[in-house]
Amino acid sequence: MAIEKHAPQAVNPAMFCAGCGHGVLLRLIGECLEEYGVEKKTLVAIGVGCSCHLKTGINCDLIQSPHGRAAAVATGMRRAEPDMFVFTYQGDGDAYNIGIAETLNAAYRNENICVFTVNNTNFGMTGGQMSWCTMPGQKTTTSPSGRDISITGAPIKVPELIATSFAPAYVARGCVAGPKEINQLKGFIKNAFEAQLNHEGYSMVEVLSTCPTNWGMKPLQAQKHMLENVAPYYTIGEIKPRKGAN
Secondary structure (H helix, E strand, O other): OOOOOOOOOOEOOOOOOOOOOHHHHHHHHHHHHHHOOOOOOEEEEEOOOHHHHHHHHEOOEEEEOOOOOHHHHHHHHHHHOOOOEEEEEEEHHHHHHHOHHHHHHHHHOOOOOEEEEEEOOOEOOOOOEOOOOOOOOOOEOOEOOOOOHHHHOOOOOHHHHHHHHOOOOEEEEEEOOOHHHHHHHHHHHHHHHHHHHOOOOOEEEEEEOOOHHHHOOOHHHHHHHHHHHHOOOOOOEEEEOOOOOO
């Protein structure tokens, strides 16, 4: 018998651009909040950018962090409210460019929080500027001729940096390209939740997402581009599995 699924009450209809992956991730987080029974005891630190839409998109207590500082705000939440479930929600420009110090320091301290970062290879809301995750040759408003990595350096892989440099509980990278990838991503999110609930420490899940508006593509074209050109560089899978997990 088919199982009827209902939209989680923890989230509201998304306000993101057509074809954007933020809404899918938000739905998955909402499902996990309810499945683990923490939707009424959750604190969220959101970044500046497309993540600002969580103000109306999620029915949890949240704080709008200064640009890039969500991990530091989440650290304060964890210290002040040790019995609450705490996670951050940011984009790659917010978490990696502007907030790289806060992001790395939270991982270095192994803070018992979940960090969700949407990597759509640009600054999504502020005009489509180049970020550290912008792909080689990718055109953005600040790299109109395409990113030249001989000048800017190569796209950064923060999850790999955290997994190999520190001692986090769990690090993974997922994708919202299709049903297979979405189901896999939910498994990563559940592992991040369980790591925090079991007091194992810091967890990061990076999520590859399309950005049709700033990529100048239609949604299906952007989805194809993500799988064929972005995912081969930003490898999908568990980068640092949880200790003792099957």
